Amino acid sequence: GAVVSQHPSWVICKSGTSVKIECRSLDFQATTMFWYRQFPKQSLMLMATSNEGSKATYEQGVEKDKFLINHASLTLSTLTVTSAHPEDSSFYICSAGRGAGANVLTFGAGSRLTVL
Amino acid sequence: SQQGEEDPQALSIQEGENATMNCSYKTSINNLQWYRQNSGRGLVHLILIRSNEREKHSGRLRVTLDTSKKSSSLLITASRAADTASYFCASYNFNKFYFGSGTKLNVKP
Secondary structure: OOOEEEEOOEEEEOOOOOEEEEEEEOOOOOOEEEEEEEOOOOOEEEEEEEEOOOOOEEOOOOOOOOEEEEEEEOOEEEEEEOOOOHHHOEEEEEEEEEOHHHOEEEEOOOEEEEEO | OOOEOEEOOEEEEEOOOOEEEEEEOOOOOOEEEEEEEOOOOOEEEEEEEEOOOOEEEEOOEEEEEEOOOOEEEEEEOOOOHHHOEEEEEEEEEOOEEEEEOOEEEEEEO
16 A cells, blocks of 8 residues: 655754654655644644645745755655754654545654754 | 644543544535544544545444535444544645544543
């Protein structure tokens, strides 16, 4: 079945540093990937839609200069949290569309970011 | 949430009982889906119902959709302890997925 690999699964960094999270579709091509952020005991908030070969589409209120998204190939999208601060600490989950019309999501296992 | 609310927020039942959770969404949809999330993990797709469908079954799962009320429900029959997880509905339209606030289900053995 469709598998999405997300790496790293957890990361701890110092305030002010940048962190990159990778999302790979292992056995299918994904022209579109989605990045979500989840706060403890809350729902998933769509941050941006990553489109292969073009700029990502960000949701209202999400700083595109803060959360850099690159989708350079049909199997890889990356999210870089730049100049991370403690308030950026969260669970970040990527997903890729699959199936006819790519209308079912396959999720990565998530990346827990802790900024000290 | 970006999309809508789910109720109840939390549900605790005994093994063997049925669990029903409800979801409301805000915009028009192409389809509505339900996902399951085990604690601290990614989500797993459970079932999809298209906007022109009213009810769908998959194993112990039954989903209903009422587009006039912009609502859906998920019924899990004969629940098991392994069903303990958080359940989210997700609306799909214009190539975007928005998730509801989720229901945390606890099935006691």
